[in-house]
Amino acid sequence: MVIILGVERLNESLVVIVRGIIAFFSLLFFTRILGKQQISQLTFFDYIVGITIGSIAATLTTDLTSRALPHWIGLVVWTVLSLSMQLITIKWRRAGKFIGGEPTVAIMNGKIMESTIKKMRFRGADLMEQLREKGVFSPQEVEFAILETDGRLSVLKKAENQPVTPKDLNMPVGKKGVNTELIYDGVVYHQNLKQVNRDRKWLDTQLQMHGIKDESEVFLAVFDPESGQFYIDRYEDKVKNLTDMSDYPEHE
Amino acid sequence: MLRRIIVIGIPVLLMVIFIFIMMSGIFLKKPMGKDDHVVKNINILYNDIQQRKWKAASTDRDDLESAWKRVVPRVQFSAERDEMNKISNSLAKLDGFIDGKEKAGALAELKDLENNWRNIGK
Structure with a gap:
């Protein structure tokens, strides 16, 4: 107990602990509802939603100048909206493309599609960097490069640049399962x-x-x-x- | 079946408990004993001030303060810090107005206190 303005009150740390427990488990529960998307698969919008929900949970914990309930309701609203967006994108393909964006072709048959990458606000240097990360050092080696909605680049190398597989060599291979x-x-x-x-x-x-x-x-x-x-x-x-x-x- | 009950039941139960804690001010500010009836004390004090019974008003203000002190720890998890501070400030100012036998100031402060009290846990 501490005395604030002449009135004995519970230590504020205790209030923060209780509000922290509420925020922590609510966040855990809501993120479980939102699903198992990997960080790397998040779109830019998902990323911002994550930050906002985290920020609301932080305020819920430490901002004692406002009641806990409105912040908690804020958490619920953001979770419900995200969940509805997820369900809409699953159910309606068109809406999904509108909300989540569409993959776009950045390189076709070794040629960079300048207007497309410009529209996606992707620089040439970014494109080259992503290609190098995939082990491609020249756009010439690429048959197709597709810019995914989360900003990653998927690359299909030209046939002559593909690594040799046992199938190419007609080699028999044993079956492999999951351990x-x-x-x-x-x-x-x-x-x-x-x-x-x-x-x-x-x-x-x-x-x-x-x-x-x-x-x-x-x-x-x-x-x-x-x-x-x-x-x-x-x-x-x-x-x-x-x-x-x-x-x-x-x-x- | 048992797993399903645990997986869904525990989070739902937790959420219900959390909502109860966050809304507990509505129930917990109500009187639970003899000496924590804030609204009753406000009304008594209001009548004292209206009738300029300054001695009685002083004693009844102290009773209001002790009732408030009993309620504070109960509503702390659901109320705003500033709301609680405002009530404590009003009590201090009321003390001054009653000492100075100033009816208008005392009534204004008491109304402000009553208004803040109504907002607690809302």
Whole structure:
């Protein structure tokens, strides 16, 4: 308790803590509703929406000169509007293109589309930089370069500049699937074991084959059911002459 | 099913609690005991000042202040800091007007206090 203007009040820090908890969990809940878009996939508008929602949450926490509820309602309004925009863009293709913009062709058959990149307020230097990031050092190598709505450049190289694939060489390749975690941090995940149609007995045999007596010795064990590959990593890594990339080696 | 209840139920429950905390001023400013009836004290003080009963007004102003002191910690999570400061300021000014036996000033300050009180937690 502190005395402000002769009246005993709760310490303002306590009020900030409570408002902080409200803002934190509201933000967590609302961002979960808004979905799982990666930062790199955000459009410029999504980015601004994120900043605004964050800013409202910050004010909700620390601005004690105003009530918490109007800020919280502001959070709800921005979340609901964003969500409606998302739903509109999913449901109506035309509206989606209007709101989120459209990908545009920046390079076609090695030729830069100057008027298009100018319209997108994209400089030639930006274009070259993005091309270099994709491992392309001359626009001549490009068949198509498309400027995506989030400002990234997708590049399709000309056929003669594409890397050779096993298909080009008519090489047979084995199937590759998705690795499933069977053991993590010494704990066997029976549900995953069932998913890859294997049982505990099979896992024990695999562990024995790798010289492991107990699952608690294992940090990570993953299995690819398509290729049948089994990868195991123990806590005890028997590595001699460990490469130290740090500037401050542990033992000098 | 249980997972669904947890995933949806907990956030919804949290939101309801948060809204309740943010709107709690509306309920918590109402009297909960004998000595925290702010509106009643305002009315008593208003009559004292109208009838120029300055001694009674002084005592009743103190009662109003102690009622306000009891309510403050309850409404702090939902009220604006400035709203609470204004009520405390009005109480201090009222003290001066009652001491100086100035009816108009005291009434004006009391009306201002009443207005600020009405806005708390709204």
